[in-house]
Amino acid sequence: MKLSDTMRSKQGRRDLRNGLLFASPWLIHLAVLIAYPILSSFYYSLCNYDTLRPPRFIGLENYRILFTEDPLFYASLWNTFYMVVIGLPVGLFLSLGIALLMNQKLSGMAFYRTLYYLPSICPVVATSILWLWLLNPEMGLVNTMLGQIGVQGPGWLVAPEWAKPALILMGLWGAGGGMVIYLAALQDVPQQLYEAASLDGAGKIAQFRHVTLPMLSPVILFNLIMGLIGTFQYFTQAYVISRGSGGPQDSTLFYALHLFNVAFLDFRMGYACAMAWVLFLITLAASLAVFRSSARWVYYAGESR
Amino acid sequence: MKRRSIASQWIGHVTLLALGLFFVLPFYWLVTTSLKSDTEVFAVPPVWVPKDLLWGNFVKAVNYIPFFTFLKNTLIICGFSVLGAVTSSSLVAYSFSRIRWPGRDALFLVLLATMMLPGQVTLIPVFGIFRALGWIDTFLPLTAPHFLGSAFYIFMLRQFFMTIPMELSDAVRIDGGGEWDIFSRVILPLSRPALATVGLFTFIGSWNDFGGPLLYLNDERKATLSLGLQQFVSQHGAEWSLLMAASTLMTIPIIILFFFAQRTFIQGIAVSGIKG
Amino acid sequence: MAAAFALAGCADETLPPGAVEIRYWTGWTGDELNAQKRLVDEFNRSHPRIRVRVLSVAGSYQKVRIGFAGGATPDVVSAVWADELAGYAARGVLRPLDPYLARSGRSIEEYVPGVSRMLQFKGRPYALAVTTNTNFILFNKKIFREVGLDPERPPRTLEELDAAAAACTQRNPDGSFVRYGYRPTGLMQWAYVFGGQWYDAASGEVTANHPANVQALDWMASYAAKYDVTRMQNFEATFGSNATPNGPFFVGKVAMWQTGEWARAHLTRHAPNLEYGWFPFPIPPGGRPSTSGAGGSVFVIPVASRHPDEAWEFLDWLTKPYAVAEFCESITNLPPLTELGKSRRFRDVPLMRFALDLAAGQNVFGPPGMPVWPRYVQEIRRVEDYAIFGRKPAQGLLDDMDFRVERDLVRTLREVE
Numbered sequence: 001m002k003l004s005d006t007m008r009s010k011q012g013r014r015d016l017r018n019g020l021l022f023a024s025p026w027l028i029h030l031a032v033l034i035a036y037p038i039l040s041s042f043y044y045s046l047c048n049y050d051t052l053r054p055p056r057f058i059g060l061e062n063y064r065i066l067f068t069e070d071p072l073f074y075a076s077l078w079n080t081f082y083m084v085v086i087g088l089p090v091g092l093f094l095s096l097g098i099a100l101l102m103n104q105k106l107s108g109m110a111f112y113r114t115l116y117y118l119p120s121i122c123p124v125v126a127t128s129i130l131w132l133w134l135l136n137p138e139m140g141l142v143n144t145m146l147g148q149i150g151v152q153g154p155g156w157l158v159a160p161e162w163a164k165p166a167l168i169l170m171g172l173w174g175a176g177g178g179m180v181i182y183l184a185a186l187q188d189v190p191q192q193l194y195e196a197a198s199l200d201g202a203g204k205i206a207q208f209r210h211v212t213l214p215m216l217s218p219v220i221l222f223n224l225i226m227g228l229i230g231t232f233q234y235f236t237q238a239y240v241i242s243r244g245s246g247g248p249q250d251s252t253l254f255y256a257l258h259l260f261n262v263a264f265l266d267f268r269m270g271y272a273c274a275m276a277w278v279l280f281l282i283t284l285a286a287s288l289a290v291f292r293s294s295a296r297w298v299y300y301a302g303e304s305r
Numbered sequence: 306m307k308r309r310s311i312a313s314q315w316i317g318h319v320t321l322l323a324l325g326l327f328f329v330l331p332f333y334w335l336v337t338t339s340l341k342s343d344t345e346v347f348a349v350p351p352v353w354v355p356k357d358l359l360w361g362n363f364v365k366a367v368n369y370i371p372f373f374t375f376l377k378n379t380l381i382i383c384g385f386s387v388l389g390a391v392t393s394s395s396l397v398a399y400s401f402s403r404i405r406w407p408g409r410d411a412l413f414l415v416l417l418a419t420m421m422l423p424g425q426v427t428l429i430p431v432f433g434i435f436r437a438l439g440w441i442d443t444f445l446p447l448t449a450p451h452f453l454g455s456a457f458y459i460f461m462l463r464q465f466f467m468t469i470p471m472e473l474s475d476a477v478r479i480d481g482g483g484e485w486d487i488f489s490r491v492i493l494p495l496s497r498p499a500l501a502t503v504g505l506f507t508f509i510g511s512w513n514d515f516g517g518p519l520l521y522l523n524d525e526r527k528a529t530l531s532l533g534l535q536q537f538v539s540q541h542g543a544e545w546s547l548l549m550a551a552s553t554l555m556t557i558p559i560i561i562l563f564f565f566a567q568r569t570f571i572q573g574i575a576v577s578g579i580k581g
Numbered sequence: 582m583a584a585a586f587a588l589a590g591c592a593d594e595t596l597p598p599g600a601v602e603i604r605y606w607t608g609w610t611g612d613e614l615n616a617q618k619r620l621v622d623e624f625n626r627s628h629p630r631i632r633v634r635v636l637s638v639a640g641s642y643q644k645v646r647i648g649f650a651g652g653a654t655p656d657v658v659s660a661v662w663a664d665e666l667a668g669y670a671a672r673g674v675l676r677p678l679d680p681y682l683a684r685s686g687r688s689i690e691e692y693v694p695g696v697s698r699m700l701q702f703k704g705r706p707y708a709l710a711v712t713t714n715t716n717f718i719l720f721n722k723k724i725f726r727e728v729g730l731d732p733e734r735p736p737r738t739l740e741e742l743d744a745a746a747a748a749c750t751q752r753n754p755d756g757s758f759v760r761y762g763y764r765p766t767g768l769m770q771w772a773y774v775f776g777g778q779w780y781d782a783a784s785g786e787v788t789a790n791h792p793a794n795v796q797a798l799d800w801m802a803s804y805a806a807k808y809d810v811t812r813m814q815n816f817e818a819t820f821g822s823n824a825t826p827n828g829p830f831f832v833g834k835v836a837m838w839q840t841g842e843w844a845r846a847h848l849t850r851h852a853p854n855l856e857y858g859w860f861p862f863p864i865p866p867g868g869r870p871s872t873s874g875a876g877g878s879v880f881v882i883p884v885a886s887r888h889p890d891e892a893w894e895f896l897d898w899l900t901k902p903y904a905v906a907e908f909c910e911s912i913t914n915l916p917p918l919t920e921l922g923k924s925r926r927f928r929d930v931p932l933m934r935f936a937l938d939l940a941a942g943q944n945v946f947g948p949p950g951m952p953v954w955p956r957y958v959q960e961i962r963r964v965e966d967y968a969i970f971g972r973k974p975a976q977g978l979l980d981d982m983d984f985r986v987e988r989d990l991v992r993t994l995r996e997v998e
Binding site: 215 | 417
Binding site: 343344346347369425428429432436441516519520523524525532535536537539540541544545 | 604610611634639641819826
């Protein structure tokens with residue numbers, strides 16, 4: 001008993017040493033380039049800070065103004081939640097669906113993969129400009145094609161009630177990005193698992209439920225968490241399309257865009273930092289909720305022992 | 306492996322092609338618009354095949370900036386970033402997925418949390434650090450951080466590493482191998498598709514990055530393509546053919562790169578085949 | 582590896598011994614940037630002791646703001662918008678230019694009154710300018726003739742403008758536009774035309790809900806209601822760029838175009854045969870005749886500049902008549918210096934003559950010198966957007982904005998003091 005304890009602690013020390021050694025690049029990153037800026041931003045959030053002169057401590061004043069005096073805070077929060085609750089799941093399902101279609105043993109797969117993937121690697125600024133043109137209410141390809149099947153297309157990005165759906169549609173074009181991650185994981189699913197399942201009499205759907213999904217679950221978790229973080233900080237597309245205004249009628253004023261305007265148009269970096277920390281807490285809460293639930297639906301082969 | 310029936314092959318192809326239209330049409334529109342005259346751009350009904358291919362739009366975009374200098378700068382930045390991201394992120398991800406050490410999971414949460422704060426609010430302190438290091442107006446603020454691992458790729462690789470059965474590590478341990486042997490002989494070869502993905506994403510990220518170079522480079526001779534083309538774009542408001550030409554230009558090298566990376570993806574499939 | 586980068590970083594162009602390097606950041610790109618670079622080269626050749634290095638920051642707020650904040654401050658900046666000037670000046674990061682001007686025997690009064698006001702904060706000059714702009718309305722004479730309007734007597738009153746706009750508008754049987762006469766935009770400007778104001782500098786009061794501002798917004802909303810703003814917007818989606826022959830005014834989709842003198846370059850290039858005229862903003866009873874705006878980017882010297890004297894030597898040279906004239910001429914802009922406005926060189930074209938006189942007039946309104954102006958401008962655009970879609974009545978929108986901007990201003994002034 002005693003001996004095994006010593007061995008365990010010896011192994012423990014070695015694991016700690018190796019763990020820290022392998023993680024050291026990022027630990028340096030954290031210490032040198034991350035910790036100080038993040039702590040600074042928290043301090044600024046308690047200050048009057050215009051970036052031009054030293055910050056002056058004002059306690060929770062920025063947070064009070066944020067919650068009680070800023071109608072655009074709530075408008076931007078609503079717009080952002082809309083993207084998280086509607087845009088994100090739609091994108092996740094589409095990219096998973098494509099990956100599954102893609103994973104069939106069909107000829108010409110490389111061709112399809114390229115086809116689906118390419119849009120997601122176009123520069124975001126270029127993509128946004130392209131879609132601004134495609135979604136032009138009169139001259140755009142989308143409404144032209146809708147017109148040919150007898151549908152009067154909406155105003156898309158110039159209509160307040162259609163601007164967010166338009167951005168979601170635009171985001172779907174980049175679904176290939178999530179797809180490759182799913183695809184790489186699908187290709188790592190050992191073939192013999194399917195063979196074993198089909199020997200047990202599992203049909204296609206059962207195989208999907210009991211083999212594919214569990215094996216994919218770590219990657220689904222990854223895409224979900226990254227999607228959450230990314231969507232809460234949704235910025236570039238809205239900035240390009242509304243030229244920073246968040247219009248029409250605040251319908252594309254997302255949280256990060258409002259934050260950007262506050263920080264760099266208004267000289268209110270302290271307030272922007274307060275906004276950032278509120279967003280941080282929201283994102284953290286959402287991610288923790290997902291992680292909590294993930295114990296029930298994520299399966300790690302590497303932890304099977 | 307069972308042979309699929311002809312019918313299901315067909316259904317697969319038809320579905321993929323139909324869905325493919327959504328992905329390929331905007332792309333087609335991007336490239337053809339870039340070759341159109343302004344009159345064709347605004348024609349009703351839209352012109353599907355431009356009558357004359359106006360390469361002049363590309364010439365304009367290329368001549369607007371010292372294209373090849375900017376291309377060289379961009380490629381240097383991208384190259385080092387990829388090298389840095391792939392090596393450092395895989396090391397760190399290994400630690401977070403295959404070694405059990407106290408504090409690991411808490412630190413992993415910290416890693417995730419660092420991604421949740423919008424970058425705009427840390428710009429000023431980060432800038433201050435790079436200035437103190439004397440790195441302003443060099444490529445270092447754009448490349449060096451990649452050598453210290455970035456949260457997104459660490460997370461991504463961790464998820465991949467965790468799907469590799471532990472038994473493979475144990476086999477190496479039984480042969481007397483240490484963590485480094487497991488990492489280099491088992492994990493890395495098995496993760497080639499994931500590593501290729503990290504490399505590709507890093508390349509694209511650096512290639513498209515506009516804010517970083519804008520902030521840290523003060524000398525026009527060090528500027529990158531995204532900076533140059535951004536200027537071009539801001540100069541040509543609603544001239545769709547020129548905007549599309551610039552966008553196409555930014556995209557083509559990435560497509561070329563993707564075709565190279567695809568090889569590695571396929572290699573990766575072969576490796577997993579052996580594993581299975 | 583790091584060494585390789587460092588080497589790649591500091592290539593060629595050694596500074597002559599004893600010379601001072603001036604870092605100059607500009608927001609201009611393209612043709613404007615090239616015109617600036619030609620002038621900088623000329624300055625460098627004639628001033629061996631100073632070497633100016635230009636960097637285009639493409640109008641990025643972040644870059645300039647962090648340039649000021651991060652201590653890597655440039656010596657001369659022309660990427661500051663006139664809208665932001667008061668914000669920077671109030672926070673004490675800009676050098677007041679009166680001592681420098683005096684030393685060079687110059688005065689801010691060299692500028693036309695509207696521009697001169699715009700360059701000052703609390704009575705001191707903090708910036709200089711090399712161009713100015715105006716705005717007014719161009720009209721298509723052929724269309725005027727066709728619909729029975731007198732092409733030699735463009736609208737002078739608001740009533741006449743409304744009537745002309747209605748007369749020129751043409752629709753398809755389904756109600757969609759073939760052409761519209763006019764659509765007013767820019768509440769900020771129109772409020773001044775109506776006799777309103779946004780800020781009372783004397784009392785320090787925000788006056789967003791000035792009765793004339795409300796009238797102006799009501800009037801703008803009346804167009805949106807009368808012509809169906811959604812249809813107008815969809816029609817506008819078919820407009821080509823004004824930098825091409827497909828510009829809506831050039832092809833007759835719009836009979837009256839609210840624009841400025843910069844339109845001339847486009848008209849000459851893309852619509853050489855178009856018969857057009859121009860008129861200043863028509864006024865309602867009690868309105869301000871010949872109202873125009875002033876704005877754009879301005880030149881400043883940051884307090885943190887390490888070589889302010891050399892920076893001034895460069896700025897002085899760049900803002901004197903010779904360089905201003907060269908610059909304005911090469912990019913078809915209006916010179917802001919009174920002296921140049923009188924010179925033949927810029928007065929030979931009738932449209933430019935009209936624009937110069939407009940810019941030199943008394944009813945030119947630039948940013949009103951309040952530190953929260955950029956946000957105020959955004960709010961004004963937002964209110965306009967809501968009002969023309971008939972979402973909320975003008976009075977309520979402006980009352981609400983008045984309250985919020987006033988509160989922000991008070992708070993900001995307290996912070997700045």
